[in-house]
Amino acid sequence: MSYQHLNNPGLISVGLLLIRLVVGITFIGHSGQKLFGWFGGPGPIGFGKWLESLGFGSGTRIWSIIAGLFELAGGFLFAAGTLTPIGAILISLVMIDAILIVHMKNGFWIDKGGFEYNLVLIAVVIGVALTGPGSYILIHM
Template structure:
């Protein structure tokens, strides 16, 4: 089914799901308590040897929420998808690669799936149901 309307609907669904996932993960890092939240995220970043763990943790949380919102809206979509894929590839390498593939072991499964989805959005663009498309009509 290579119809433009089907492709655009699929891209919209993919962008919305990715946006929600990234917003939720950023929110978790920034605002939840217990094992997650800022304290847990900073501690995890310190264990992983990430420089300036506190600043990095807040930066990642903010980027996930802002990037997720931009994907959801379809605004600056290609740039955001490309940057998020690069950051996520680095995160998978630093945090997950030693744990194998499966997420139950802290593995790469979810990260790789999100990277693949981001690459699809990067390659095919945001689709017609996006702010990028709506704003391009004015230029």
């Protein structure tokens, strides 16, 4: 079976747009949870307290705001297809942090609280950043 018909620049751009929108908007949503307590999230105070429970000392509220801002900026840039590599780096930094602080000790598989999903997200955003955002982008730079 030949998949040559799928090697179409228009379909590739639609596929990249789909990936960018789902991943980017999801991270924007996560930022709302951390920054504003939206979507059932803890807000910066609650997220800061959670970080304290993991053994972080002072400054956890600031770190929760920084994480939320990285997710907001990274998610927006990634979804928009504008400065996609920068958006991918911001998202990857948050995911690497989550792996190192929360998930690594639980192993690889997500059903045990591992880092499987975080690693998949890193691969997706870096893959799109290396491939390019496709033709459908918000702002051409």
